[in-house]
Amino acid sequence: MPGLWTKEQVEAWKPIVDAVHAKGGVFFCQIWHAGRVSNSGWCDKQNHDMLIAEPCSKLEAFQPNGQAPISCTDKPLTPQVLSNGVDVAEFTPPRQLRTDEIPQIVNDFRLAARNAIEAGFDGVEIHGAKGYLIDQFMKDQVNDRTDQYGGSLENRRRFALEIIEAVVNEIGADKVGIRLSPFADYMESGDSNPEALGLYMVQSLNKYGILYCHVIEPRMKEAGVKSESAGSLLPMREAFSGTFMANGGFDREDGNNAVAEGRVDVIAYGRWFLSNPDLPKRFELNAPLNKYDRSTFYTSDPVVGYTDYPFLETTA
Numbered sequence: 001m002p003g004l005w006t007k008e009q010v011e012a013w014k015p016i017v018d019a020v021h022a023k024g025g026v027f028f029c030q031i032w033h034a035g036r037v038s039n040s041g042w043c044d045k046q047n048h049d050m051l052i053a054e055p056c057s058k059l060e061a062f063q064p065n066g067q068a069p070i071s072c073t074d075k076p077l078t079p080q081v082l083s084n085g086v087d088v089a090e091f092t093p094p095r096q097l098r099t100d101e102i103p104q105i106v107n108d109f110r111l112a113a114r115n116a117i118e119a120g121f122d123g124v125e126i127h128g129a130k131g132y133l134i135d136q137f138m139k140d141q142v143n144d145r146t147d148q149y150g151g152s153l154e155n156r157r158r159f160a161l162e163i164i165e166a167v168v169n170e171i172g173a174d175k176v177g178i179r180l181s182p183f184a185d186y187m188e189s190g191d192s193n194p195e196a197l198g199l200y201m202v203q204s205l206n207k208y209g210i211l212y213c214h215v216i217e218p219r220m221k222e223a224g225v226k227s228e229s230a231g232s233l234l235p236m237r238e239a240f241s242g243t244f245m246a247n248g249g250f251d252r253e254d255g256n257n258a259v260a261e262g263r264v265d266v267i268a269y270g271r272w273f274l275s276n277p278d279l280p281k282r283f284e285l286n287a288p289l290n291k292y293d294r295s296t297f298y299t300s301d302p303v304v305g306y307t308d309y310p311f312l313e314t315t316a
Contacts, residue, residue, distance in 0.1 A: 038063065073144050102149065138160060
């Protein structure tokens with residue numbers, strides 16, 4: 001996720017990467033593993049999980065031979081309303097990875113990173129957030145292991161750091177970022193002490209000299225829901241030696257203030273960028289923004305809600 005494990009997939013990405021580079025863009029590929037946020041059964045278009053990448057015109061399975069999804073735990077995930085606020089996903093109870101299986105998953109990330117560079121991407125962002133596999137290992141409300149990958153903060157960060165180390169050794173630290181969400185409870189992946197978890201993680205990351213750390217704001221505890229929070233990313237920002245990026249609930253003014261006040265180096269925009277393909281220009285001119293339609297998020301339609309929002313010059 002995205003598909004980067006076959007030669008055919010690498011070749012298919014090349015013209016996409018070339019098109020972004022032709023426009024002067026820098027293109028990092030976010031590589032990730034869903035873990036228990038998956039199912040081994042069948043789905044239809046009205047009831048699917050977010051792993052579908054093609055139109056769901058026929059019944060599809062997400063796991064080879066109908067096997068259970070893998071995780072740090074065997075605790076099941078309850079049905080979830082997806083980020084589009086419309087679809088409901090159901091999940092098969094996962095199988096806890098054996099200790100001896102974990103190096104293979106680490107290697108999968110290494111191979112994906114190598115393939116991303118071969119496809120022409122400028123780097124990779126390792127997705128360690130939002131309740132997916134890496135986040136499952138880090139959070140004490142999910143991770144109930146008793147081996148060297150569970151229990152203490154040191155143990156729960158081990159899986160993430162092994163992936164970081166493998167990817168850095170493969171493609172270089174200057175081509176690697178990571179996304180984290182210590183304060184969030186996405187997909188029932190919360191932690192009892194998010195401040196300690198976040199700080200410990202960025203301090204650990206400094207050893208590898210990666211390019212950036214991309215962290216979701218504490219106010220975004222659930223997908224798409226902005227709420228009041230006493231949490232702060234400032235201790236993480238001050239402890240991290242690379243570029244610090246924040247995401248979650250920012251508008252133009254809020255983002256400018258965060259950078260000007262030194263709370264972050266970079267702001268990442270998601271929903272506003274999706275609905276405004278020329279967002280930097282609109283921000284520069286302080287122009288009105290297209291409203292996004294959440295009901296079209298994470299659907300299999302390749303056009304509606306993804307490439308049909310107008311550019312500024314076409315809205316007059």
